[in-house]
Amino acid sequence: MSWSVVGDTVRDMSVSIRAASEVDDAVVAAFARLIPQLSSSSPAPTAADLLAIVDNPNSVLFLAEVDGALVGSLTLVFYRIPTGLKAWIEDVVVDASARGHGVGEALNLAAIAEARARGAKNVSLTSRSSREAANRLYQRLGFTPYETNLYRYSLDD
Numbered sequence: 001m002s003w004s005v006v007g008d009t010v011r012d013m014s015v016s017i018r019a020a021s022e023v024d025d026a027v028v029a030a031f032a033r034l035i036p037q038l039s040s041s042s043p044a045p046t047a048a049d050l051l052a053i054v055d056n057p058n059s060v061l062f063l064a065e066v067d068g069a070l071v072g073s074l075t076l077v078f079y080r081i082p083t084g085l086k087a088w089i090e091d092v093v094v095d096a097s098a099r100g101h102g103v104g105e106a107l108n109l110a111a112i113a114e115a116r117a118r119g120a121k122n123v124s125l126t127s128r129s130s131r132e133a134a135n136r137l138y139q140r141l142g143f144t145p146y147e148t149n150l151y152r153y154s155l156d157d
C-alpha cells in the first residue's frame, strides 16, 4: 500500500490522515470492521469496490491511522455541473474504540482542505438528526444547515 499524507492533527492522540492510493488486505479488513458501525444494511466493500473509489480521480478515500491501526474513514466525492464544482462528504465513520479523540474532526478537516485545494465553492453532507455525535461534530467544524427538500427515488425492486 502506498499513501500520500494530506493532513495531521493531534488532540490527545496522534492521528494521521492519508488518502489511500492502493488497497491491500489491511484496508479491506478495516472496512469490514468500520462499515457495520455506519450502516446495518450495507455490506462491507470488497477490495474491488474500494479500488474503484481509489482509482476514481473524482473521489478521495481518506483513512485515519492511530498507532499503526486504521480506525476511521471518510470519502470525499467531486462532480462538475454547470454551476460549478460540487464536493460531498460521505460515509464518515470512526471505530468505536477510537471515538472522542478528534479522529472524526481530523478526517473532515483533511476533506475540507482537499475540496478547497481543488476549487470547490463549498462542501456538503447529510446526517440524520439521530446521529448526535456526528451532528455536533459537523456544526462545531462550521457546517451549517442548508434548507432544501431532500428527495430520493428508490430503484430497489
Ligand SMILES: CC(C)(COP(=O)(O)OP(=O)(O)OC[C@H]1O[C@@H](n2cnc3c(N)ncnc32)[C@H](O)[C@@H]1OP(=O)(O)O)[C@@H](O)C(=O)NCCC(=O)NCCS
Binding pocket: 037, 038, 091, 092, 093, 094, 095, 098, 099, 100, 101, 102, 103, 104, 105, 106, 126, 127, 128, 131, 133, 134, 136, 137, 140
Ligand atoms: C460521528 C463520528 C465519525 C465522530 O468521530 P470521532 O472520532 O468520535 O469525532 P471527534 O472525536 O472529532 O468528535 C466527536 C464528538 O463526540 C464527543 N465524544 C466524546 N467521547 C465520545 C465517545 N466515546 N464516543 C463518541 N463521541 C464522543 C467528542 O468530544 C466530540 O464532541 P464535540 O463535537 O461536542 O466536541 C463517530 O462517532 C462515528 O463513527 N459514529 C458512527 C457513524 C456515524 O454516525 N457517522 C456519521 C455519518 S453522517
